[in-house]
Amino acid sequence: MIAEQKIEKTIINIAPQMNDGNHGLHYEENLLWEKERCDHSGVDLPKPDGTALRTGQSARGSIGLPQVSEPQVVRHFVRLSTWNYSIDHGFFPLGSCTMKHNPRLNEKMARLPGFAHVHPLQPESTVQGALRVMYELQNWLAELTRLPGVCLTPAAGAHGELAGMMTIRRAHEAKGQGHRKIVLVPDSAHGTNPATAVICGYTTKTIKTSETGRLTIDAFKEALGNGDDIAGMMVTNPNTCGLFESDIHEIARLLHEAGGYFYCDGANFNALVGKIRPGDFGVDVMHINLHKTFSTPHGGGGPGSGPICVTEELAPYMPVPVVVKNEDTFHLAYEDERPETLGRLRGFVGQFGMHVRALAYMMSHGADGLKQVSEDAVLNANYLLSQLKDVYHVPYKGTCMHECLLTDKIQKEKGVSTLDIAKALCEHGYHPMTTYFPLVLPGTMLIEPTETESKDAIDRFVIVMRSIAEDVAKGDTEKFHHYPVSTPRKRMNEVQAARHPKLRWKENS
Amino acid sequence: MRYLPQTKQSRKHMLAAVGVENIDALYKDIPADAFIKGLADLPLHQGELEVERTLSAYANQNHAAPQGSFFLGGGLYYHHIPATVDHIIQRSEFLTAYTPYQPEIAQGTLTAIFEFQTFIAQLTGQDVANASMYDGATATAEAALMALRINKTRHKICIGNALHPDYRAVLKSYMGNHEDTEVFDGLPDADTACVILQSPDFYGQPHGYESWRKICDETGALLVVVINEIISLGLLPAPESADIVCGEAQSIGIPMGFGGPHCGFFACRETYLRQMPGRLIGETVDEDGRRSFVLTLNTREQHIRREKATSNICTNQGLMALAFTIHMALLGEDGFKQLARLNHETACRLADALEKIPGVTLLNEHFFNEFTIKLSKNAKDVVKAMAERGIIAGYALDDNQLLLAATEMTTEKDIATLITALQEILL
Amino acid sequence: MVDILKYTPEHEWIKIENDNIAVIGITQYAQDALGDLVYVELPETGRKLSKGDEFAVVESVKTAAEVYTPVSGEITAINDNLSNDPELIKKSLAEGWIVKIKMDNPDEIADLMDQDAYTKFCEEQDH
Structure with missing residues (x-):
């Protein structure tokens, strides 16, 4: 009788949703808070003595955190991980994001105890090796951009933009040109550019991209006007259409003549690295995305790292700290040694772990390898374009840089949009390209293969892209509106998510 | 060049498919004077072994917290991270x-x-x-x-x-x-x-x-x-x-x-x-x-x-x-609270030990795992002298004040080492 | 008295009530461009606006559109129902209005488009 009761109780205790939907290698997984509560922590810690508190406050009561054992935690996150696509899975042609191979050597180096477990406030004599990494990275970036002032502290690309634009602002103020408040931004720019300009207290003025996908001297002159109130210009080069701004030298000259500075968004540096130096085409300030060009992993959305490189003229104004070398020792220079600086933009010295990874990557490639990186990235994009240009609309004719731009113009006539093409790629085991960006044309698809893809990998992607185009051409379009169907989840109800935001787990909700 | 899959043959084939003679034809929009002549003035590529050797040597120049007696905090703390x-x-x-x-x-x-x-x-x-x-x-x-x-x-x-x-x-x-x-x-x-x-x-x-x-x-x-x-x-x-x-x-x-x-x-x-x-x-x-x-x-x-x-x-x-x-999931409610208490108790022990040293005054009325003490000597000099003995003693504030943190990583031995050294330095 | 209904190039409609009260909403054209609406950011009553000021934001999943006033004046009422149900905007003028503004200068509406002019304007936008 007692035994029977026990069994009955055990069955009742199994939550019905626990194994719902598992099949093959696909496992459903509930949230940590929905798991049966373990009576002990997944970490064995020494037992506290229970001495009297010296916090001046009473101890906190129940927080409502979940509690599970170590094996459950491992399984939970391993299962979740299997629902992600990653560059290690396959081709990841996300334009402007430079999803390239992430060497594991860089991970190993960043985890050396001498890098992972040091504190930036330690006496400098005890962290010379860490400062040396930063100093050498500054030198590599200065040489590759031909911009001698380098500050590594910005935490990501957008943060680098902010650092760069604030450097420009500071320089204008120092020169008595603080009335300059307008920043010129092409309509093809990343959304961060105008957002950054506004956060710097600037207003933006748009430069229109021509029908060739590039800036023209005339359009620039029109936006510039007499230039009296122009603080600078923010341009991505190569631009977001995957094209090099061929008139950039003349545009930079005119801008400088008018007293403005040229900010270059470094998102597309992968097309130039080791081959062309932005300082040689008139750039005054540029941020570098270490997580793009120099292959620090994207980590599902950060951490990134966005050092800035500036001309000698602007170097005194950039943020602190920067690493300097005094004879044989390395030293962090702060406000007291750099009185013209705009100040600090992040706590401590920046995303140092990313600096180690980027330096390991640069050392591995060397001057010769980095040049090959740029050439292979450009070749791969052009090869891909050559294999797709007869079945997809190519808005700007000719060759491209490290990424190519297509649109859905041909497929749209049959009711299949860029969104549908992207979701079809998910169905066929690919991460889609960047979609609906740049905004200069409707239905854009920006494809960046990067140099770490083989010809074979590109050919296989081409087969899928061509088969999509063929199906659409044949009128076999219905399935496209339902893709993907083989992924862990199908298309999302994004309207519901935005109308009734539910941003955390809550009991009984 | 281990990170680059293209071969001489594949590059040749792809250039032909694009319809250009050589790679520089793809860079024709770029002003000639913007090109690096030859290669950038930087070292050539290195194997994994060489990179690892160089960077390990740099890492070894740093005093890492696991070497012991580490009391630095100031907004950034040395805690244990489970292997998982x-x-x-x-x-x-x-x-x-x-x-x-x-x-x-x-x-x-x-x-x-x-x-x-x-x-x-x-x-x-x-x-x-x-x-x-x-x-x-x-x-x-x-x-x-x-x-x-x-x-x-x-x-x-x-x-x-x-x-x-x-x-x-x-x-x-x-x-x-x-x-x-x-x-x-x-x-x-x-x-x-x-x-x-x-x-x-x-x-x-x-x-x-x-x-x-x-x-x-x-x-x-x-x-x-x-x-x-x-x-x-x-x-x-x-x-x-x-x-x-x-x-x-x-x-x-x-x-x-x-x-x-x-x-x-x-x-x-x-x-x-x-x-x-x-x-x-x-x-x-x-x-x-x-x-x-x-x-x-x-x-x-x-x-x-x-x-x-x-x-x-x-x-x-x-x-x-x-x-x-992941770490929060491992800790859970009980583990997280226990960790907090351990931090506090370690800091209490450190405070007790420090307060016994002549020339040291605890300035905090209350604290969690970090507090400020006043020393009878200049704090920067003390930190420097400690570093020479392999102890990362904390963060020197203005003049004679020192900010120290203790966490679950701090052992009784670490505290004893600090106390002995501080007694000597303050003499 | 016959209500006057006017339109702006930014796709707002303006209905004039009692000579000097402008009721403002967004047109079918703007609604179609936005798609499913998820949120409307409303101003507070009593706020003074100059012609051309932004006073509300209508959001869909993918985009957000600012709503501008074509007339100067003080906001006398807001349509609170939109906070709970943004899709009401699409229902009718009576249910989907956003604000009521007491106009400082009723002459300002003279520059705005009437129904025919607006229909033509929208057709041109599509080409």
């Missing part, structure tokens, strides 16, 4: 994924970050939290910007107590872009958008929130609470009455790493949700009605709003937020 954390964040699917813009193939990251948001909301006693920020300092500056958006007609930011000096400096740099905005210390007035209160403050002193809440209510300023030792929330009461709680989550799952990458966090009341900076993950359903997670409320963000975005930030610290989430 680093194992999982190195899985390809998490490490080499992009921002989850395609939710059908990114549910892993999205679900984990939803759990992160839940952890942060629970720990801070707030309604909602975002997907993380660059670091505690930038999160604080973003909180001030948000307060200015909410209190549109106000122009001042009040620093209520001893805010971390880096946070203060970053806040001032950000506010410097708004000419009519002023950052000041003291008490709020009718033109103050928010009061920023750090607890425990930079000197290690925990603060209550009640009196500040009252002052804020009287003047209409928002109360922003900054936490940079997140483990303190396992022992100290949650800042439930704050409007915004932000800071640094590095102490859980993330190494000090000479300053980064870390994990800023940001939580607030639901009322202010749409003014929040940064990314948000929300729950929804897919076409089959199954629970799913997506990036949501994107219209606040830069890629849509451009000039009108709430912030120019477009990344979070995804992988660091994941590390935090």
Whole structure:
């Protein structure tokens, strides 16, 4: 009788949703808070003595955190991980994001105890090796951009933009040109550019991209006007259409003549690295995305790292700290040694772990390898374009840089949009390209293969892209509106998510 | 060239398919004088062995915390990280994924970050939290910007107590872009958008929130609470009455790493949700009605709003937020609180030992795992002398004050080593 | 008295009530461009606006559109129902209005388009 009761109780205790939907290698997984509560922590810690508190406050009561054992935690996150696509899975042609191979050597180096477990406030004599990494990275970036002032502290690309634009602002103020408040931004720019300009207290003025996908001297002159109130210009080069701004030298000259500075968004540096130096085409300030060009992993959305490189003229104004070398020792220079600086933009010295990874990557490639990186990235994009240009609309004719731009113009006539093409790629085991960006044309698809893809990998992607185009051409379009169907989840109800935001787990909700 | 798969043959074939003679034909739009002649003035490529040899030598020049006797904190703490954390964040699917813009193939990251948001909301006693920020300092500056958006007609930011000096400096740099905005210390007035209160403050002193809440209510300023030792929330009461709680989550799952990458966090009341900076993950359903997670409320963000975005930030610290989430999952309610108590008890033992030394005065009335002492000698000199003995003694404040932290990593032996050395140095 | 209904190039409609009260909403054209609405950010009553000021934001999943006033004046009422149900905007003029503004200068509406001019304007936009 007692035994029977026990069994009955055990069955009742199994939550019905626990194994719902598992099949093959696909496992459903509930949230940590929905798991049966373990009576002990997944970490064995020494037992506290229970001495009297010296916090001046009473101890906190129940927080409502979940509690599970170590094996459950491992399984939970391993299962979740299997629902992600990653560059290690396959081709990841996300334009402007430079999803390239992430060497594991860089991970190993960043985890050396001498890098992972040091504190930036330690006496400098005890962290010379860490400062040396930063100093050498500054030198590599200065040489590759031909911009001698380098500050590594910005935490990501957008943060680098902010650092760069604030450097420009500071320089204008120092020169008595603080009335300059307008920043010129092409309509093809990343959304961060105008957002950054506004956060710097600037207003933006748009430069229109021509029908060739590039800036023209005339359009620039029109936006510039007499230039009296122009603080600078923010341009991505190569631009977001995957094209090099061929008139950039003349545009930079005119801008400088008018007293403005040229900010270059470094998102597309992968097309130039080791081959062309932005300082040689008139750039005054540029941020570098270490997580793009120099292959620090994207980590599902950060951490990134966005050092800035500036001309000698602007170097005194950039943020602190920067690493300097005094004879044989390395030293962090702060406000007291750099009185013209705009100040600090992040706590401590920046995303140092990313600096180690980027330096390991640069050392591995060397001057010769980095040049090959740029050439292979450009070749791969052009090869891909050559294999797709007869079945997809190519808005700007000719060759491209490290990424190519297509649109859905041909497929749209049959009711299949860029969104549908992207979701079809998910169905066929690919991460889609960047979609609906740049905004200069409707239905854009920006494809960046990067140099770490083989010809074979590109050919296989081409087969899928061509088969999509063929199906659409044949009128076999219905399935496209339902893709993907083989992924862990199908298309999302994004309207519901935005109308009734539910941003955390809550009991009984 | 181990990271490049193309071969001489494949390059030749591809150039032919493109219809150009050589690679430079693809760079024809670029002004000739912008090309590097030959190669950049940098070393040539190196094998894995050579790179590892060089960088290991650099790493060995540093005094790493595991070498023992480490008492430095100041907004960044040396804690234990379970092996599971680093194992999982190195899985390809998490490490080499992009921002989850395609939710059908990114549910892993999205679900984990939803759990992160839940952890942060629970720990801070707030309604909602975002997907993380660059670091505690930038999160604080973003909180001030948000307060200015909410209190549109106000122009001042009040620093209520001893805010971390880096946070203060970053806040001032950000506010410097708004000419009519002023950052000041003291008490709020009718033109103050928010009061920023750090607890425990930079000197290690925990603060209550009640009196500040009252002052804020009287003047209409928002109360922003900054936490940079997140483990303190396992022992100290949650800042439930704050409007915004932000800071640094590095102490859980993330190494000090000479300053980064870390994990800023940001939580607030639901009322202010749409003014929040940064990314948000929300729950929804897919076409089959199954629970799913997506990036949501994107219209606040830069890629849509451009000039009108709430912030120019477009990344979070995804992988660091994941590390935090894994470590929190391992700790659980009991483990987290136990960890907090261990930190406090170790700090109590350190304080007891220090107070017995002639020439040392404890300046804190209360503390969590960090406190300030006054020495009979110049603190910078003491720190230097300690470093020569292989002890990282803490952070030298002005003149004779020293800030020390103790965590679960601090052993009785570490404390004894510190005490012996300090007695000698102060003699 | 016959209500006057006018339109702006930014796709707002303006209905004039009692000579000097302007009721403002967004047109079908704008609604179609936005798609499913998820949120409307409303102003507070009593706020003074100059012609051309932004006073509300209408959000869909993918985009957000600012709403501008074509007339100067003071906001006398807001449509609170939109906070709970943003899709009401699409229902009718009576249910989907956003604000009511007491106009400082009723002459300002003279520059705005009437129904025919607006229909033509929208057709041109599509080409």
